[in-house]
Amino acid sequence: MRVMVLNGFIKIAFRNLKRTKGFTAINIIGLAVGMASAMLIILWVSFQWSFDKIYPKAALLYTVGSIEPSNEGFAVWFSTPKPLAAAVKNEIPQVRDVSRFSGVDRFLLTVGNKKIISGRGAFVDSTFLGMFDLPVLAGDPETALVNPSNIVLSKGMAISLFGSTDIIGKTIKVDSAEVVHVTAVLDDIPSNSRFSKSEYFLPWTFMEKIGFADQSWHNSSVDLFVLLHPNVNLGEVQQKLKGITKKNADLKTENFLKPIGESYLYDQYKNGIALGGRIEMVRAFIIIAIFILLIACINFMNLSTAQSERRAKEVGIRKVVGAGRKSLIGQFLSESILLSFVSGILALLIAYFVLPSFGQLVGSALILPLSNVYFWFSFVGFILLTGILAGSYPAFFMSSFQPVNVLKGKFIHIPQKLNPRKILVVIQFSIAVVLIIATLVIRQQLLHAQNREVGFDKKNLIYVSEIGDIPKNMELIKRTLLEQNIAISTSRTMSPITQRWSGWNGFIWEGKDPNSIIQFNRQATDEKIVATVGLQLIAGRDFDLVKFPTDSMSAIINETAAKVMNLENPIGNYIVDGTDKFTIIGVVKDFIQESPFRPVLPTVIEGAHMWLRTLHIKFNPQLSTQEALTKTEKIFKTYNPNYPFDYRFLDTEYAEKFNETQKTARLATLFAVLTIFISCLGLFGLAAYMAESRIKEIGIRKVLGASVFSVMAMLSKEFVILVIISCIIAFPIAYWAMDHYISSFGYRKEIGWDIFVITGVLTLMVAVLTVSFQSIKASLANPVNSLRNE
Structure with a gap:
């Protein structure tokens, strides 16, 4: 039935x-x-x-965070000193396993005559594969990373190097020096894993063998993951972990555990408290x-x-x-x-x-x-x-x-002044107006940050990582580039000028409050960084090791550093970094190393006494880019023959800082357009029905002398009023939501009234155009046809 x-x-x-x-x-x-x-x-x-919840043991996996007091409250970051791993494993019995993770790239991997500059890889402890249970195509994950001569490849890297995944026991030369054996091949790691882009994993003991490891408690540079035993008291573990760093070093740093599945979505902290994030x-x-x-x-x-x-x-x-x-x-x-x-x-x-x-x-x-x-x-x-x-x-x-x-x-x-149908139309367009305003605000913030003064000159500027024989032939490479007029200036640095590789809150200077804790960015160079990168000098001079050999123990600071150090005349003053004492020889305008949506941190550029890993090259503007690159590649092939010429443009790298916000802007635009489209689709149908249901009224009005315009106005008036009401409701809601959104931007533009005017006019125009087709069609209809049945 x-x-x-x-x-x-x-x-x-x-x-x-x-x-x-x-x-x-x-x-x-x-x-x-x-x-x-x-x-x-x-x-x-x-x-x-x-994301990061896909591992079989995800409920027991944690990442180790660090927290330390600063002048702004508490700073939080998720990197740790290398020796912390052993201390955690030895001192906390509830911990089943630990593994460090230190990212690395640009290794030269050689198999026969095939040479590949690697992408992203990592040094990890032997416990890593067993902790995360990454999908294995071949090999034993328990023993794959035990010996320093081992390497684990991703499926994609295995095929790139060997054309096959059946390669257990095959050898690879790393950086033309070390030979390693393939002990495992991983299947494609799901893209909702932080390790999905890793092409290979090398044992931590290999890192120690080639001299990349250190035992300094003052160098927080690696990720540390912890696997707990089941059914342990997390509070007890947190309490034991809290003081380990303090116990082993003269630091105010404390550590804590964060569930692996939360670290991706909840990644923003303020004054030591998680505020959200993604x-x-x-x-x-x-x-x-x-x-x-x-x-x-x-x-x-x-x-x-x-x-x-x-x-x-x-x-x-x-x-x-x-x-x-x-x-x-x-x-x-x-x-x-x-x-x-x-x-x-x-x-x-x-x-x-x-x-x-x-x-x-x-x-x-x-x-x-x-x-x-x-x-x-x-x-x-x-x-x-x-x-x-x-x-x-x-x-x-x-x-x-x-x-x-x-x-x-x-x-x-x-007809009613207020009925459910009108309320629904108002709700529709209120939502649409909020999304339009969101789109305009995000794009406004994006343009505001893109137009921000960068502080250096990105044009004709590339950088090359110092790999292979580049370090030992550095002076020959630089001299040849200058003598052949390919480059007008070169400068070695710790990191690319657009990246921050080092931070430190332990700088000391004359007059510093001993209780003050200020986070600085730390960069380093050999010479001519101002000329090469195009920094803007406010006072003092550039590094010049030829005229001033003592510049290896000199420093240049940015204007924010000069302000927080409260030095009336910084030139000639000293800044102490651990056991090293640097003389300040220059002050430059602030330049952006990190996010263009955040304020610039105080920055110290130390002399050549520090380690240098990157060569910046300022091309001669008289040469075309392609000509300069071709000639530069020839020089690097001469002095670094075993490695492909690998470079990056600074303007391209800086533009990538906007990728995430541009992505958000495109998504907001897409959904705003879809919302308007769906709303207007309904409006079109309602206008068609209204015109049809009032066809006789329209006919009578036309017989009595009503103009086409007056009929159009009559049919459109109701919808215009509803859209105006939608704007009145949506404007304060949109302002509140977007003001909250941009509050996370340290460098931002306040929301202006012009956005609301543009949105209101745009929405009205779209609504009027949507109903105008039906209005015009109805107003132009012959009244004889609509009245002949009466």
Whole structure:
């Protein structure tokens, strides 16, 4: 019996949807776009939420953080000194295993005649593979990293080097010196793992063998992961870990554990307290997904209730012949679910075809898990939820009609200043306005940061990492570049000028408050960094080891450092770094090493006494870029023949600092456009229905002399008022939300009134253009055709 009733519901639903093809098409397209958008966002959210939670032992895995007092409260970071690992393992019995992780790149890997400059790799302890249970294609993960002559390759690196993954026992030469044996090959590591881009893993003992390791408690430079025993008291472990660094070194640093699955999403700290981070973006996009789906459902509700007069007699007759209200609600919900089902299939196709582009946009390898049975259960549930949500209000509204009034012709639409349909339109456009403002604010902040003074000259500037024979032939390389007029200046540094590799809060200078703890950036150079990089001198001079050999123990500071050191005339003063004493010879304007959205930290550039790893080359502007690169490559091939010429442009690297914000801006723009599209789709349908339902009124008005413009204004007026109300509601909400968003930007532009004016005008224009087609069509219609039946 129930099957027969359901079958009848479906048949009637098909007939009704077929009868109103135009409105059905609008509903299907609107729902499909909304559902596809929600699907894509849910896939992205699922990817973010699962990041670093995919390891079988994830519930017992932790990363070790560091916290230390500073003038701004407490500073938090997630790197540790190398000897901390052994101390944690030995002193805390609840710890089952530990592993350090020290990233490395640009090793030359040689197999026969094939030479590859490696991408990202890492030095790890022998326990690493067993702790994280990374997928292994070949080899024993328990013993793969025990000996210093071992190496573990990713599947991609194995194929690049050998053309196969069946390579256990094969040898690789590392940097033309050390020979290692392949002991394991990893399958593709899932992209929602922090290790997904690692191409190889080398034993920690190999790092010690080549002299890259140290036992300094003052050098926090490696990640430390901890695997606890099951069912231990985390509070006790935290308490024991807290004081280990203090006990072993004269430092104020304390350590703590953070669950491995939380470190990706909750990565922002202020004054030692976790405030969020990526999780805020995840929450924001969950809300956006709900809003977009809600807007699509509102379209359905509005268009269904707008057609209520057409179906009033149907409801009246069915009630007279015995249909109950529950039966009518079931009928209308069946229509909604059927339409939702069709929209869901279309949405799945849309999501499938746009997923690669969307994944590229968000920078994540997203997939539709079509082979997963839980996905299909979720998909069916998603369709049912959408159908019920979209059809609930029309079902209860239309099933409430009184048959006596309907069949006597007394069911007449009475205009109301406020009705549910108008409220729904206001909600739609309020959401759209908020998203438009969000897009404009993010783009404003992006442009503001991109136009910020960088503090150095990025043009014609490259850097080369000092690998292979470059260090021992450095003077010959620099001299040849200058003598052949390829470069106008060169300078060796600790790190690329756009990167911060070292920080220190232990600098001492004359007059410093002994209780003051200030975090500095630390850079180092041999000479001519001002000339090569284009720093802007405020006082003093550049490094010059030819004229001033003592410049190896000199320093240049930035203007922020001069302010926090409170030195009236910094030139000639001293700054002490541990046991080294540097004379300040210059002050430069602030330059951006880290995020362009944050304030510049005080920076000290120390002389050649420090370790140097990078060569900056300022090309002669008289040469074309290609000519300069070709000649430079020839020189490096002469003095570093075993290595490919590997370089990076500084302007390209600096531009990459904006990638994350640009990605957010593109996503916000995409979803704002989709929201406007879906909202306008519904507005178009409502305008079409309004024009159709008032066709006789329009005819009479035209017969009595009304102009085309006055008819257009009459039909558009209601929608314009609703959009204005939407703006009034949305503006304060958008301001509050975006002011909270930009508060995390240390360098930002306050939200101006112009954004709200632009948004209001844009929204009104879009709404008017959307309804204008139907308004013009109705106002130009021949009144004779609409009145001939009277």
